[in-house]
Amino acid sequence: xxxxKILVAQGGGPTAVINQSLVGVVLEARRQHQVGLVYGAxxxxxxxxxxxxxxxxxxxxxxxxxxxxxxxxxxGSTRDKPDAAYCHKIFQVLQAHEISHFFxxxxxxxxxxxxxxxxxxxxxxxxxxxxxxxxxxxNDLVENDHTPGFPSAARFVxxxxxxxxLDNAALPGxxxxxxxGRHAGFLTAASALGKxxxxxxxxxxxxxERVFELERxxxxxxxxxDRHGRCVIAVSEGIHDAAxxxxxxxxxxxxxxxxxxxxxxxxxxxxxxxxxDLLCEEIKTRLKISRVRGDTFGYLQRSFIGCVSDVDQRExxxxxxxxxxxxxxxxxxxxxxxxxxxxxxxDYELLPLSAVAGKTRVMDDAFISDNGTDxxxxxxxxxxxxxxxxxxxAFRLRPNPVAKILNKN
Amino acid sequence: xxxxKILVAQGGGPTAVINQSLVGVVLEARRQHQVGLVYGAxxxxxxxxxxxxxxxxxxxxxxxxxxxxxxxxxxGSTRDKPDAAYCHKIFQVLQAHEISHFFxxxxxxxxxxxxxxxxxxxxxxxxxxxxxxxxxxxNDLVENDHTPGFPSAARFVxxxxxxxxLDNAALPGxxxxxxxGRHAGFLTAASALGKxxxxxxxxxxxxxERVFELERxxxxxxxxxDRHGRCVIAVSEGIHDAAxxxxxxxxxxxxxxxxxxxxxxxxxxxxxxxxxDLLCEEIKTRLKISRVRGDTFGYLQRSFIGCVSDVDQRExxxxxxxxxxxxxxxxxxxxxxxxxxxxxxxDYELLPLSAVAGKTRVMDDAFISDNGTDxxxxxxxxxxxxxxxxxxxAFRLRPNPVAKILNKN
Numbered sequence: 001x002x003x004x005k006i007l008v009a010q011g012g013g014p015t016a017v018i019n020q021s022l023v024g025v026v027l028e029a030r031r032q033h034q035v036g037l038v039y040g041a042x043x044x045x046x047x048x049x050x051x052x053x054x055x056x057x058x059x060x061x062x063x064x065x066x067x068x069x070x071x072x073x074x075x076g077s078t079r080d081k082p083d084a085a086y087c088h089k090i091f092q093v094l095q096a097h098e099i100s101h102f103f104x105x106x107x108x109x110x111x112x113x114x115x116x117x118x119x120x121x122x123x124x125x126x127x128x129x130x131x132x133x134x135x136x137x138x139n140d141l142v143e144n145d146h147t148p149g150f151p152s153a154a155r156f157v158x159x160x161x162x163x164x165x166l167d168n169a170a171l172p173g174x175x176x177x178x179x180x181g182r183h184a185g186f187l188t189a190a191s192a193l194g195k196x197x198x199x200x201x202x203x204x205x206x207x208x209e210r211v212f213e214l215e216r217x218x219x220x221x222x223x224x225x226d227r228h229g230r231c232v233i234a235v236s237e238g239i240h241d242a243a244x245x246x247x248x249x250x251x252x253x254x255x256x257x258x259x260x261x262x263x264x265x266x267x268x269x270x271x272x273x274x275x276x277d278l279l280c281e282e283i284k285t286r287l288k289i290s291r292v293r294g295d296t297f298g299y300l301q302r303s304f305i306g307c308v309s310d311v312d313q314r315e316x317x318x319x320x321x322x323x324x325x326x327x328x329x330x331x332x333x334x335x336x337x338x339x340x341x342x343x344x345x346x347d348y349e350l351l352p353l354s355a356v357a358g359k360t361r362v363m364d365d366a367f368i369s370d371n372g373t374d375x376x377x378x379x380x381x382x383x384x385x386x387x388x389x390x391x392x393x394a395f396r397l398r399p400n401p402v403a404k405i406l407n408k409n
Numbered sequence: 410x411x412x413x414k415i416l417v418a419q420g421g422g423p424t425a426v427i428n429q430s431l432v433g434v435v436l437e438a439r440r441q442h443q444v445g446l447v448y449g450a451x452x453x454x455x456x457x458x459x460x461x462x463x464x465x466x467x468x469x470x471x472x473x474x475x476x477x478x479x480x481x482x483x484x485g486s487t488r489d490k491p492d493a494a495y496c497h498k499i500f501q502v503l504q505a506h507e508i509s510h511f512f513x514x515x516x517x518x519x520x521x522x523x524x525x526x527x528x529x530x531x532x533x534x535x536x537x538x539x540x541x542x543x544x545x546x547x548n549d550l551v552e553n554d555h556t557p558g559f560p561s562a563a564r565f566v567x568x569x570x571x572x573x574x575l576d577n578a579a580l581p582g583x584x585x586x587x588x589x590g591r592h593a594g595f596l597t598a599a600s601a602l603g604k605x606x607x608x609x610x611x612x613x614x615x616x617x618e619r620v621f622e623l624e625r626x627x628x629x630x631x632x633x634x635d636r637h638g639r640c641v642i643a644v645s646e647g648i649h650d651a652a653x654x655x656x657x658x659x660x661x662x663x664x665x666x667x668x669x670x671x672x673x674x675x676x677x678x679x680x681x682x683x684x685x686d687l688l689c690e691e692i693k694t695r696l697k698i699s700r701v702r703g704d705t706f707g708y709l710q711r712s713f714i715g716c717v718s719d720v721d722q723r724e725x726x727x728x729x730x731x732x733x734x735x736x737x738x739x740x741x742x743x744x745x746x747x748x749x750x751x752x753x754x755x756d757y758e759l760l761p762l763s764a765v766a767g768k769t770r771v772m773d774d775a776f777i778s779d780n781g782t783d784x785x786x787x788x789x790x791x792x793x794x795x796x797x798x799x800x801x802x803a804f805r806l807r808p809n810p811v812a813k814i815l816n817k818n
Binding site: 077272399 | 419423460463468707
């Protein structure tokens with residue numbers, strides 16, 4: 001009775017562990033007796049409407065395991081955000097191929113696509129089980145303790161700032177690192193986990209959950225620099241003014257720079273170094289600090305091979321497996337969610353698609369310090385177990401000063 | 410007879426393993442019976458003239474081992490490039506503190522400082538043993554097979570491009586990564602070690618050893634993009650035109666952008682994203698490719714904590730140890746050099762300071778492909794063992810296409 005045909009696809013920005021979820025689906029589906037074929041769509045929904053499918057039933061489990069530990073989307077991804085007409089096409093293809101179960105690994109846009117396709121199938125009376133599998137480095141899915149992909153990206157950001165802080169301590173000045181995240185500051189906030197000693201950076205953290213004011217920013221930087229002789233700053237690419245206007249757009253306008261906009265009319269925030277450069281320029285010219293360096297972490301933070309959280313790997317695999325188990329046992333469509341059950345343990349639940357689809361989570365106020373430029377211990381407690389085992393640690397020489405001979409006072 | 414006083418300092422840009430060399434010096438010096446005190450100067454030569462010393466004889470060997478595995482310069486560093494008068498001050502301080510052995514860990518500028526101080530001591534008849542210990546991510550010291558710090562930075566660059574290639578394959582477009590290295594392209598060339606499958610990126614590599622022509626660059630990118638539907642590019646920050654003018658300066662001039670210059674009048678190449686942004690802008694506007702993303706690896710490539718070559722760690726430790734052994738046994742000043750003795754093994758030699766000081770090595774022609782935009786197998790053979798064990802590997806799903814139903818041709 002191996003009659004079921006499964007389809008799995010990956011959408012949105014790749015992560016370090018998105019293939020764990022893919023392989024979780026494929027291996028668990030291949031274990032189900034009623035499953036005959038497991039297809040993968042290339043480049044997400046775009047590949048579905050183009051019927052660009054690969055037969056994953058032909059893939060060895062050994063190679064699947066190796067693909068699972070490879071970052072980025074092995075099936076390819078897409079930035080397409082389907083509207084109702086697009087979703088109708090998706091449904092037509094699924095129907096033509098007699099797909100019985102559709103699994104889509106992605107963020108909140110992807111969950112919304114699954115919700116619409118699920119509705120189409122129900123309206124047409126076509127028996128299709130639709131399951132959304134969470135994934136996003138932004139960690140902005142509601143109803144989830146966190147999302148697969150975020151822990152590994154957070155680990156990269158924490159390690160990057162731990163190193164940048166050491167570099168900045170050796171050659172003092174101002175260092176500013178711009179981190180991904182348009183609406184949610186979780187990934188930028190992860191920079192705080194790179195701190196160890198009390199005077200370590202990042203000394204200032206700017207999140208999209210708080211309004212960014214250039215004058216206050218400059219005063220903050222000056223205060224830290226006056227105190228420590230150096231300053232390490234983490235900035236979210238999504239910082240904005242009180243009107244919600246991105247700071248990048250505001251600073252660039254003053255320079256009459258052209259900015260790229262996406263299909264939704266949003267300013268393209270990633271993929272260039274403009275925000276870091278513009279903020280560094282302000283620090284240099286206004287605060288008269290000579291050594292000011294800015295890095296934009298860019299695609300490294302989500303694609304770097306060899307910086308992954310083992311907790312993230314395990315959970316990403318499990319949400320894929322659980323998706324298949326829910327599909328065959330729960331009797332309804334839904335979105336797989338991660339719920340924290342202990343310190344540290346998790347359980348998985350199947351939520352209604354409408355509970356997750358198209359919604360955006362941001363950082364709780366309890367995670368952000370009162371002054372708005374640091375995180376709280378509650379956030380450290382939340383994030384630390386997600387980063388996994390083997391986090392590198394930084395050590396210092398102890399100060400044992402030698403008496404001066406020539407320069408006595 | 411524990412009468413000798415040792416001084417060790419670190420100069421120039423930090424690396425992932427520079428503290429291995431520091432700890433190699435300290436632990437080996439503390440084993441020598443004639444050594445009474447081991448001092449470290451904070452922030453390189455700047456700390457010497459300021460007599461800003463710490464007593465490393467008071468440090469536990471356990472903490473020293475932990476510091477050894479921490480990236481960046483634990484003693485602090487400096488960009489000061491001493492002239493004769495500055496070196497005279499250094500010598501006066503060494504004399505006042507009765508320092509008998511001076512070890513300076515750094516690149517070619519640092520070796521030149523050691524050379525001048527060595528000459529001062531000789532001219533004054535003061536018995537001072539001066540040893541330069543190699544360090545630079547640029548790998549641009551002559552007479553060395555390679556320099557400590559380069560292998561770990563090269564590993565970061567290779568891993569970064571391996572991941573960026575996977576990301577670019579998932580969401581196709583043009584990806585351009587700018588890598589450090591003003592004169593020598595070794596670090597940029599290391600991006601080639603991130604390639605595995607024949608169509609993997611980086612598809613194009615631009616080195617400072619070759620003249621950069623914007624029109625040829627655009628034609629190269631177009632050819633790759635037309636063939637693969639995507640293009641991953643590695644660019645050295647030091648690319649320049651036929652007259653030796655940095656491309657950054659040239660592109661920025663067209664935009665009337667102000668650029669920072671260092672003490673030597675060189676354009677500040679690192680610490681901003683301008684070159685990547687300007688090249689991406691050219692690709693977008695001239696080639697009409699919509700998805701073009703640029704990253705500048707910036708300080709991450711030399712400071713990232715948790716991406717280190719075990720071969721680099723071992724060798725960085727050994728050059729520190731050997732420096733002390735040479736100092737007490739060789740009977741002359743010099744610069745410790747790494748010589749390759751097998752595949753893969755190395756030996757260490759003490760070279761005259763004048764053989765290394767102030768000279769710059771660039772990539773051999775045998776390492777660069779004829780078309781100038783790739784490396785040769787000779788380079789792969791050279792670099793691979795330096796990257797160390799446990800390099801992450803990338804795997805793919807095999808193509809098993811499913812026949813189309815709705816879109817038959």
